[in-house]
Amino acid sequence: MVQYMQLELSELFDVSAIRKDFPLLSQQVDGKPLIWLDNASTTQKPQSVIDTVAQFYEQYNSNVHRAVHTLGVQATDAYEGAREKVQRFIGANCASEIIFVRGTTEGINLVAQTYGRKYIREGDEIVLSTLEHHSNIVPWQMLAQETGAILKVIPVSDRGEIILEEYTQILSSRTRIVSLAHVSNGLGTILPIQEMIKMAHQYGARVVIDGAQGVPHKCVNVQSLDCDFYAFSGHKMFAPLGIGVLYGKQEILEDIPPWHGGGSMIRSVSFEKTTYEAPPAKFEAGTPSIADAIALGAAIDYLTNLGMSNIAQYEQKLTYYAMEQLPQIPGLRLIGAAKDKVGVLSFVFEDIPPTEVGQLLALEGIAVRAGHHCAQPTMQRFGVTGTVRPSLAFYNTYEEIDTLVEVLRKIRCN
Ligand SMILES: Cc1ncc(COP(=O)(O)O)c(C=O)c1O
Numbered sequence: 454m455v456q457y458m459q460l461e462l463s464e465l466f467d468v469s470a471i472r473k474d475f476p477l478l479s480q481q482v483d484g485k486p487l488i489w490l491d492n493a494s495t496t497q498k499p500q501s502v503i504d505t506v507a508q509f510y511e512q513y514n515s516n517v518h519r520a521v522h523t524l525g526v527q528a529t530d531a532y533e534g535a536r537e538k539v540q541r542f543i544g545a546n547c548a549s550e551i552i553f554v555r556g557t558t559e560g561i562n563l564v565a566q567t568y569g570r571k572y573i574r575e576g577d578e579i580v581l582s583t584l585e586h587h588s589n590i591v592p593w594q595m596l597a598q599e600t601g602a603i604l605k606v607i608p609v610s611d612r613g614e615i616i617l618e619e620y621t622q623i624l625s626s627r628t629r630i631v632s633l634a635h636v637s638n639g640l641g642t643i644l645p646i647q648e649m650i651k652m653a654h655q656y657g658a659r660v661v662i663d664g665a666q667g668v669p670h671k672c673v674n675v676q677s678l679d680c681d682f683y684a685f686s687g688h689k690m691f692a693p694l695g696i697g698v699l700y701g702k703q704e705i706l707e708d709i710p711p712w713h714g715g716g717s718m719i720r721s722v723s724f725e726k727t728t729y730e731a732p733p734a735k736f737e738a739g740t741p742s743i744a745d746a747i748a749l750g751a752a753i754d755y756l757t758n759l760g761m762s763n764i765a766q767y768e769q770k771l772t773y774y775a776m777e778q779l780p781q782i783p784g785l786r787l788i789g790a791a792k793d794k795v796g797v798l799s800f801v802f803e804d805i806p807p808t809e810v811g812q813l814l815a816l817e818g819i820a821v822r823a824g825h826h827c828a829q830p831t832m833q834r835f836g837v838t839g840t841v842r843p844s845l846a847f848y849n850t851y852e853e854i855d856t857l858v859e860v861l862r863k864i865r866c867n
Pocket residue numbers: 493494555556557558559586588589634636637638663665666686827
């Protein structure tokens with residue numbers, strides 16, 4: 454079975470060659486080969502991304518936009534070039550729809566504090582799902598507290614799938630914003646966002662998609678999705694920490710007020726009055742994370758070379774394999790069995806706390822996350838305070854899954 458799958462997959466891409474691009478993956482921890490299964494938390498970086506950051510500081514470190522000297526022009530071209538790569542990667546209509554932020558969290562806060570403050574009033578409704586990361590709950594809760602808006606939550610089934618009939622009941626002419634994860638970080642469920650966006654638009658609501666776990670695993674096209682905003686983090690898609698993207702439709706970005714004030718986002722300043730730049734500059738106050746943005750562009754090149762559909766196919770097979778193997782371990786309860794899911798494999802043992810399992814796995818070189826994964830409402834829905842969460846990327850292998858299963862069996866038996 455395994456051999457058959459591996460043969461088929463080698464036609465897609467060569468995982469052992471791919472692993473050589475990621476220097477960190479070949480290291481030993483405490484004398485054991487590292488098995489990195491904490492990809493939903495953050496991903497490892499290919500050499501091309503690491504080199505891109507180093508080259509920036511070695512060869513053309515400069516601030517962007519304001520400089521007329523050679524290095525300034527070079528840095529600006531590379532920074533704006535990265536914006537264009539993001540635009541193409543997610544299918545945005547133009548580069549000015551791409552705002553560089555620190556990550557998904559900052560992107561969602563930006564929407565809540567700009568669009569939200571301008572348009573949300575007392576009694577308006579903001580719809581979220583049970584599966585949201587705290588980053589897609591707390592900013593809306595803060596906005597609701599400031600404005601008197603009401604949060605509504607879409608329930609999920611025992612498999613961890615959105616109950617669309619309930620969503621239909623929740624939507625109304627009071628719905629102003631629907632903000633949804635593309636993919637749940639706690640369970641791996643892929644939400645039917647295309648359909649959900651369409652439904653929300655029928656009521657005139659704006660839709661924000663938290664794409665933190667979507668972009669690393671799925672081909673995303675914001676125009677065919679027709680979402681109003683889409684936020685994601687570079688570090689979860691093989692790019693550096695501290696850089697992320699907020700996509701917004703051009704007409705909305707033009708309409709909403711800026712968030713942070715400072716340099717770069719202004720056209721003119723006097724003590725009496727300030728006028729603002731057009732998007733994206735309007736939302737990028739201060740010196741940005743230039744090297745990291747350029748390296749996000751390098752990560753996009755890397756992913757594009759591999760092919761997002763190859764990545765998705767490989768990961769899906771690896772996920773099915775793991776989903777077959779894990780439940781065979783006595784006493785292991787998988788949490789989240791959506792038909793459409795990525796390789797997030799949450800589980801609990803009846804009698805061993807998740808953190809203890811995580812620590813025992815770490816002793817064998819296996820890195821997983823254990824806890825509530827910043828998704829406490831998801832955990833509550835399944836009656837647990839936390840789970841053990843191995844999470845896969847395209848550089849993981851069948852052998853790594855086998856080792857995980859073997860070590861879990863030993864933990865279970867001791
Ligand atoms: C679904 C989801 N949304 C938002 C976030 C927050 O991302 P960041 O911490 O990079 O802003 C995460 C991070 O785990 C996530 O998985």
